[in-house]
Amino acid sequence: MSKLSEIFNKEIDLIKNDENTLSIVLVGSSKNLDFEKDTKINDIDLFIFTKEQDEDQIRINKEISSIEFDLNYISKKGCEDFIDTKEYFFLKINDGKIIYDTDDYAKEILQKCKNVYDEGPEKTSEEIKRDMMLEIKSEIKKLISKDGFEDFEYDFFVNIALRDLIRMYYIKNDKWVPKDKKLIKSIKKDDKRIYDILKNKSFDKYEILVNIYDNINECP
Structure with missing residues (x-):
């Protein structure tokens, strides 16, 4: 047994032995790893469904031998x-790996998550979408010149505008908005035109913003 596997199994046993635990689901990038073979891992994300607790969600981070465990305890x-209110962070666990289950509770919850996730988010009205696009356009116009900005400050505001633009792509197309850290990977898969603009070194930063804005604005 590898060191990683030993640490993982010990933590799972501790959680399973708690009589309040209903199910354990492994999520995130570690869910597809073989802990006996894949030893290069820094964090392990677990969702633990419980019978009851004071809050709907309790999040605990703990480190064991340089391995960080991110534990999300979710009550029934x-x-x-979270399913009723279409909470993205929760619905995304629908493809998680069930490690431990009581009476197929996790299996049922993950299926519900998948069904709701596949329905898509609540749609934003066209009027609100237009207002959001106008607001982003106004922010971009402020960046037409670097005058009045320090270099690091200008880059900071450009990056905020880029984040808001990519988020807007998903809102405008009635799609789930990915987490910030997944925005670039997601847009690479969902819209190659926008991704190509982002990495085009011949454009200056303002041109990148304008070109992406125009592409999103042309979306039906």
């Missing part, structure tokens, strides 16, 4: 509430 009430 929390599971239902």
Whole structure:
């Protein structure tokens, strides 16, 4: 047994032995790894469904031998509430790996998550979309010149505008908005034109913003 596997199994046993635990689901990038073979891992994300607790969600981070465990404890009430309100962070666990389950509870919850996730997010009205695009356009116009900005300050505001633009792509197309750290990977898969503009070294930063804005604005 590898060191990683030993640490993982010990932590899972501790959680399983808690009588309040219903199910354990491995999520994130570590869910597809073989802990006996894949030893290069820094964090392990687990969702633990519980019978009851004071809050819908309790998040705990703990480190064991340089391995960080990100533990999300979700009550039965929390599971239902997060599904009913279409909480993206919760629905995304629908492809998680079930490590431990009581009476197929996790299996049922993950299926519900998948069904709701596949329905897509609540649609934003066309009027609100237009207002959001106008607001982003106004912010971009302020960046037409670097005058009045320090270099690091200008880059900071450009990056904020880029983040808002990519988020807007998903809102305008009635798609789930990815987490910030997944925005670039997601847009590479979902819209190659925008991704190519982002990495085009012949454009200056303002041109990148304008070109991406125009591409998003042309979306139906």
